[in-house]
Amino acid sequence: MNRPTGEAEELRWHLPGDAPFQIAGFAWWRAERKYRRLPAVEPGAIREILDELADNTAGGQIRFATDATKLVIKAKLFAPSVAEHVAATAVNGFDCYLGKPGSQFYYGTTRFAHDADEYEYVFFENLQRKTRYVTLHFPLFQGVHDVQIGTNADAGIFEFPSYAAKSKIVFYGTSITQGGCVSRPGMSFTNLLSRRFDMEFINLGFSGNGKGDPEIARMIGDIEDPACIVVDYDANNVHADDLIRTMPEFLRILRSKHAEVPILVLSRIPYGYEHTNTASYEDRVVRRDFQKELVGSLQREGDRFIHFHDGADLLGDIWNECTVDGVHPTDLGHMRIADGLTPLLREILQYK
CATH class of the missing domain: 3.40.50.1110 (SGNH hydrolase)
Incomplete structure (x- = not known):
């Protein structure tokens, strides 16, 4: 069952910006290494509100394969969710899907305190050890300062299949x-x-x-x-x-x-x-x-x-x-x- 992780558990933490992880959905990622939807610009180059909204991570994805028996995420966000008519899980949450391209199936969504601007969450644990293909969807209406992926210490991280087309x-x-x-x-x-x-x-x-x-x-x-x-x-x-x-x-x-x-x-x-x-x-x-x-x-x-x-x-x-x-x-x-x-x-x- 998905739940917050305990502090005493031994985990190995990974930065998703490092290979073999793939970051997708941020067109300027390779050049700027930022979870941002527009390039960094000087003040006044675009409307201020657009500059702010560009930090919302809608469409961003983390893709990788792993033989982990336990998968955890740790995220530090720009702010807690204050939306009136959007679920907090959409504003500040990450989704987990398992499967190769074309057969990705929903597994779970982060859950956290309503006023949290950072959290640690277990997607799964005690699963059979075998290679699984993981897609994590970023929050839709919030910025992400930092995200890390935790696995059991002896787990491997492998490449996710490349896109069929580069476009x-x-x-x-x-x-x-x-x-x-x-x-x-x-x-x-x-x-x-x-x-x-x-x-x-x-x-x-x-x-x-x-x-x-x-x-x-x-x-x-x-x-x-x-x-x-x-x-x-x-x-x-x-x-x-x-x-x-x-x-x-x-x-x-x-x-x-x-x-x-x-x-x-x-x-x-x-x-x-x-x-x-x-x-x-x-x-x-x-x-x-x-x-x-x-x-x-x-x-x-x-x-x-x-x-x-x-x-x-x-x-x-x-x-x-x-x-x-x-x-x-x-x-x-x-x-x-x-x-x-x-x-x-x-x-x-x-x-x-």
Whole structure:
């Protein structure tokens, strides 16, 4: 049973930044060795809130193999969880999955005191000694100062299989992209997708702040080997005019850096109260139609690698049951989003 570890137990501690561990989901990890979703920048280079949100570790993963009979994690976080409508396990927790790519199965999630900004936790112990493949998902809405992996002292650490492709799938968007409001990290739709595609996923969802900043577009353009860039920031533009003003330039910057990388533009999902709030429905339709026409015009101008999809199709007939607050999807909503995006990405990427 998962539980906090005792202080007297003998463990060997490992730094996941060291080989043969693999760190995934942080596009600038190799250059900066930071659990951070954007490159380190000088003050004022991007909006301050974006600089802060870049330290949230959504989409980050630790991958390794081990024959350990006991597996423990020790984490030091930026702060305790204070979210009102997001589970603490999603904000500050790590998920553990076992299995090789394509067959990763959930094992457990860290549990900790509600006011903890650091903790030590046993994922498993007294298991049969054999090689297991481990994927740990980082917290979605918190920064991580330090994380260490503990095993029984005589355990070995081995390489996790390399990705089938070196290219990455990049998601840019909102708090929904970042993972709001699932119950644990592994249930965010980008993490769900990362277990279906043997490729690295980069989560650049910025809670309340996916506003089409050109500085972020340029940073995305600097990411090496993108296989696809998904643009899904509709919901964070308070007024449709903001979306209409920013998106053409955002897409232009992306295309100037990557002329033939597929770009998928998603309009926002429906909100849970749209069956009564007709103004919200009408506003969503205006935004959807603008994005669809923008992509269509770029296609007519010769861009064969840009695509549009109506986000309202992702949740299906049960869209009204898929949120925790009328806006942010629950685990069910994120699963429906992942299920809707899976065939789209397979077709765009020609992924078998």
